[in-house]
Amino acid sequence: MHAVTGLNLSVRSGSVYGFLGPNGAGKTTTIRMLLGLIRPDHGSVTIFGLALSDHRKGILGRIGSLVEAPSIYPRLTGRENLQVLTRLAAIRTRRVDHVLRQVGLLDAAHRLAGQYSQGMKQRLGLATALLNEPQILILDEPTNGLDPAGIREVRELLKRLAAESGVTVFLSSHLLSEVEQVATHLGIIHRGRLLFEGTLQELQQTRSGHTVIRTNDPHKALELLQGQGARCCLVEGGALHLKTSEPELAATANHALVQAGLRVYSIESRSQGLEELFMQLTVNESD
Amino acid sequence: MECFRAFSSELLKMRRSWAFTLSIAAPLGVTLLIFLLAALDVPNKEWNDVWIFYLRGIVWSWVLMMLPFYVALLLALIASIDHNAAAWKLLLAQPVSRPPLYVAKLAVACLLVAWSNVVLATASLALGFLLRRLRPDMGNFGPGVDLGHFLAMLALAYVAGLLMIAIHAWLSMRSSSFVLSLAVVIFAVIPNFLGFQQEQLQKHWPWLFPFDAVRLYGLQPRDTILHFWSIQHLSIVSVLGAALVTSMAIWDFSRREAA
Numbered sequence: 139m140h141a142v143t144g145l146n147l148s149v150r151s152g153s154v155y156g157f158l159g160p161n162g163a164g165k166t167t168t169i170r171m172l173l174g175l176i177r178p179d180h181g182s183v184t185i186f187g188l189a190l191s192d193h194r195k196g197i198l199g200r201i202g203s204l205v206e207a208p209s210i211y212p213r214l215t216g217r218e219n220l221q222v223l224t225r226l227a228a229i230r231t232r233r234v235d236h237v238l239r240q241v242g243l244l245d246a247a248h249r250l251a252g253q254y255s256q257g258m259k260q261r262l263g264l265a266t267a268l269l270n271e272p273q274i275l276i277l278d279e280p281t282n283g284l285d286p287a288g289i290r291e292v293r294e295l296l297k298r299l300a301a302e303s304g305v306t307v308f309l310s311s312h313l314l315s316e317v318e319q320v321a322t323h324l325g326i327i328h329r330g331r332l333l334f335e336g337t338l339q340e341l342q343q344t345r346s347g348h349t350v351i352r353t354n355d356p357h358k359a360l361e362l363l364q365g366q367g368a369r370c371c372l373v374e375g376g377a378l379h380l381k382t383s384e385p386e387l388a389a390t391a392n393h394a395l396v397q398a399g400l401r402v403y404s405i406e407s408r409s410q411g412l413e414e415l416f417m418q419l420t421v422n423e424s425d
Numbered sequence: 426m427e428c429f430r431a432f433s434s435e436l437l438k439m440r441r442s443w444a445f446t447l448s449i450a451a452p453l454g455v456t457l458l459i460f461l462l463a464a465l466d467v468p469n470k471e472w473n474d475v476w477i478f479y480l481r482g483i484v485w486s487w488v489l490m491m492l493p494f495y496v497a498l499l500l501a502l503i504a505s506i507d508h509n510a511a512a513w514k515l516l517l518a519q520p521v522s523r524p525p526l527y528v529a530k531l532a533v534a535c536l537l538v539a540w541s542n543v544v545l546a547t548a549s550l551a552l553g554f555l556l557r558r559l560r561p562d563m564g565n566f567g568p569g570v571d572l573g574h575f576l577a578m579l580a581l582a583y584v585a586g587l588l589m590i591a592i593h594a595w596l597s598m599r600s601s602s603f604v605l606s607l608a609v610v611i612f613a614v615i616p617n618f619l620g621f622q623q624e625q626l627q628k629h630w631p632w633l634f635p636f637d638a639v640r641l642y643g644l645q646p647r648d649t650i651l652h653f654w655s656i657q658h659l660s661i662v663s664v665l666g667a668a669l670v671t672s673m674a675i676w677d678f679s680r681r682e683a684a
Contacts, residue, residue, distance in 0.1 A: 170514075170683070173514075173517075173518040174517070174518065175514055175517055175518060175682060175683040176682045176683070177682065194520070195520040195521070195522075196520070198518060198519060198520040199520035201518075203515075203518050205514045205515075205518075206511075206514075207511060209510050209511050209512040209514065209515035209516075210510055211438060211506065211510050211512070212509075212510070213440070213441040213442055214437070214438070214440060214441070218437060218440065221437055222434050222437050222438060223434070223515075223519065225430055225433045225434040225437060226430055226431055226433075226434040226516070226519055226521055227430075227519045227520055227521060228430055250441075266515065270520075
């Protein structure tokens with residue numbers, strides 16, 4: 139049993155790549171391999187076209203990372219936490235204030251990191267990841283343990299970073315709604331295999347939406363539309379689900395219902411959210 | 426160069442750390458204890474040389490009772506800074522080779538133990554002069570402190586303790602458990618207190634090297650060639666042993682996976 143098998147991710151420069159998968163799908167294992175924290179049993183890890191095993195320092199020098207909970211020294215101040223890394227990795231010291239400003243922690247830089255709130259710790263973790271002016275920012279579940287305000291903070295920060303600094307963000311998360319709001323590209327992994335890779339629009343194109351129709355007589359409406367060959371069903375609450383989000387087909391159905399003397403209360407076209415698409419993909423794969 | 430950078434980074438982590446606090450508290454504690462025992466003592470007889478009685482008491486208490494436990498606890502505390510901060514996944518993902526990371530941590534531990542000896546020496550002398558003022562009735566304080574002899578004993582104990590430091594460095598880097606570090610040192614030291622171990626075994630027991638070094642240097646005539654050679658022998662075994670243990674530890678650390 140392998141945690142990850144034959145994974146080949148294409149992350150475009152400047153994009154925000156959402157790396158999605160249910161728990162145990164292999165997301166964290168993939169990220170740890172990308173950072174050289176664990177070794178693959180077979181094969182090699184290649185980033186920037188270079189093998190990690192042969193060019194470890196060169197590659198890691200161009201990557202910033204935050205894997206799960208941030209690594210924070212609680213008895214050091216925020217600034218000292220960053221200085222630990224500037225000293226270790228020979229990073230210019232003026233970067234410290236720059237990244238503190240970027241993540242909005244400059245005013246709290248003199249305080250002990252142990253006194254920071256969870257959101258501040260997460261931002262400090264992001265600051266450590268940004269310290270070496272990375273080309274790729276690898277973030278594993280960066281909003282874990284944050285309250286809604288903290289999640290929003292991190293989300294806005296990531297958007298800003300991608301827009302202003304042009305940094306490529308590789309973001310793994312189980313909060314699908316979060317990824318949907320930030321990512322420009324997606325990779326969906328399940329049981330160690332990549333199920334989908336592309337933009338959100340490309341994903342939605344592969345999966346159709348549906349139209350919800352409410353009438354005064356749902357059973358008669360169902361009978362009528364099914365008689366005309368439409369794929370539809372009744373759902374709880376008496377609504378009719380027409381398995382298409384094409385406006386033309388919805389209009390045709392509406393016309394048929396009105397012609398048959400039924401009263402149509404509402405017609406609502408719904409495209410699938412990322413969450414539904416994700417569930418559909420991974421559940422299908424499990425089956 | 427990477428070693429210096431890693432060392433500088435490790436030094437920064439010592440700020441406000443329990444490890445640094447311990448490096449002052451442990452030698453101060455031993456010194457204060459002996460000072461109080463001496464100051465409150467009602468001797469049956471006057472001491473010929475109170476300085477020797479007092480300083481020897483401090484050195485023996487330090488190397489026999491305190492040093493092994495202090496080293497175990499200090500190394501566990503130093504390593505716990507990164508264990509508790511879950512910092513390995515951050516440090517090992519930096520563009521830095523792994524051996525300098527390990528060597529820097531060991532170097533900081535050695536520096537703190539050396540610093541503790543400085544604290545011990547300074548506090549011992551300061552409290553010794555206070556003792557002379559408070560208790561002139563204790564006996565003859567002699568012509569003055571044999572500072573060279575005192576510092577030589579501490580220095581020899583330090584060199585002889587390097588193997589013990591290297592062993593505990595590996596142990597604490599491998600495991601975040603304080604219990605394991607303390608269990609090892611208890612297992613290693615207590616039987617000697619109880620006199621359960623053979624003298625032959627004692628001579629090759631890293632946790633007793635500092636005590637042996639002080640015993641050889643402090644109890645015997647200082648100009649005896651035989652004993653001087655024994656101290657050299659002990660020091661060489663300690664240094665080479667520490668180098669061997671550290672080499673194995675670096676090999677192990679370089680292959681480590683950050684979970």
